[in-house]
Amino acid sequence: xxxxxxxxxxxxxxxxxxxxxxxxxxxxxxxxxxxxxxxxxxxxxxxxxxxxxxxxxxxxxxxxxxxxxxxxxxxxxxxxxxxxxxxxxxxxxxxxxxxxxxxxxxxxxxxxxxxxxxxxxxxxxxxxxxxxxxxxxxxxxxxxxxxxxxxxxxxxxxxxxxxxxxxxxxxxxxxxxxxxxxxxxxxxxxxxxxxxxxxxxxxxxxxxxxxxxxxxxxxxxxxxxxxxxxxxxxxxxxxxxxxxxxxxxxxxxxxxxxxxxxxxxxxxxxxxxxxxxxxxxxxxxxxxxxxxxxxxxxxxxxxxxxxxxx
Numbered sequence: 001x002x003x004x005x006x007x008x009x010x011x012x013x014x015x016x017x018x019x020x021x022x023x024x025x026x027x028x029x030x031x032x033x034x035x036x037x038x039x040x041x042x043x044x045x046x047x048x049x050x051x052x053x054x055x056x057x058x059x060x061x062x063x064x065x066x067x068x069x070x071x072x073x074x075x076x077x078x079x080x081x082x083x084x085x086x087x088x089x090x091x092x093x094x095x096x097x098x099x100x101x102x103x104x105x106x107x108x109x110x111x112x113x114x115x116x117x118x119x120x121x122x123x124x125x126x127x128x129x130x131x132x133x134x135x136x137x138x139x140x141x142x143x144x145x146x147x148x149x150x151x152x153x154x155x156x157x158x159x160x161x162x163x164x165x166x167x168x169x170x171x172x173x174x175x176x177x178x179x180x181x182x183x184x185x186x187x188x189x190x191x192x193x194x195x196x197x198x199x200x201x202x203x204x205x206x207x208x209x210x211x212x213x214x215x216x217x218x219x220x221x222x223x224x225x226x227x228x229x230x231x232x233x234x235x236x237x238x239x240x241x242x243x244x245x246x247x248x249x250x251x252x253x254x255x256x257x258x259x260x261x262x263x264x265x266x267x268x269x270x271x272x273x274x275x276x277x278x279x280x281x282x283x284x285x286x287x288x289x290x291x292x293x294x295x296x297x298x299x300x301x302x303x304x305x306x307x308x309x310x
């Protein structure tokens with residue numbers, strides 16, 4: 001099955017409020033307590049569709065994600081999902097069971113994710129999803145594809161998980177966009193594009209940006225043989241065949257960004273004093289070697305206490 005998505009795409013929302021719509025008091029208490037414990041977040045809990053409508057009418061701009069029960073006393077067939085999505089708010093579904101038909105429904109309606117609340121781990125999974133979506137707003141993703149509809153589709157999926165996005169129509173435009181936006185954490189690129197294809201762009205990126213600094217996920221049609229191996233050898237971190245499953249795309253993105261974060265944290269721990277957070281001798285010598293090499297190439301001029309561009 002090829003997943004479908006609306007052609008419209010909105011940027012991730014600001015705000016610090018999680019909307020929880022759940023008529024089970026026990027589940028609501030557990031979720032509210034853990035969501036309120038997350039740094040910088042506030043949980044607003046209501047139990048009915050009518051209460052949800054009233055809250056949205058007065059404070060929808062502060063809500064960045066909603067956690068919704070599908071079966072409410074005054075909305076037994078998931079009507080609350082359409083109401084909340086009309087405000088452009090990403091949705092996480094709480095459901096008592098998940099079968100293939102219901103899963104397809106969730107994906108077709110661009111639900112960010114779904115959690116089986118009958119499982120003991122369900123509460124922790126929801127809290128983890130909300131925390132990730134809050135953090136995702138700090139990550140910008142560059143989508144490179146010569147198909148405007150494919151770019152819009154991928155961007156709409158990314159927005160559902162809180163990511164900010166930039167777009168480029170080919171490899172050359174992708175390099176220009178990357179150079180102009182230092183906050184890009186991940187590049188998702190098609191293979192077959194005019195002017196500069198995906199492989200050439202990845203090779204050019206890797207001249208200055210290492211795998212542990214910028215993640216790259218390649219996309220290509222399954223009929224294009226050998227592209228997977230070529231992409232990985234050219235410097236891509238990961239690869240997906242088109243058409244791809246929405247959930248697989250989310251998993252690959254999360255895993256690659258998690259790995260980049262782990263590397264940054266490990267590098268920071270190795271280069272700073274644990275108590276003072278000041279840079280240590282290891283950091284000094286590593287950067288001194290690089291500065292000395294640039295000085296020998298004539299790129300900078302070293303002086304006592306200063307580094308000056310030449």
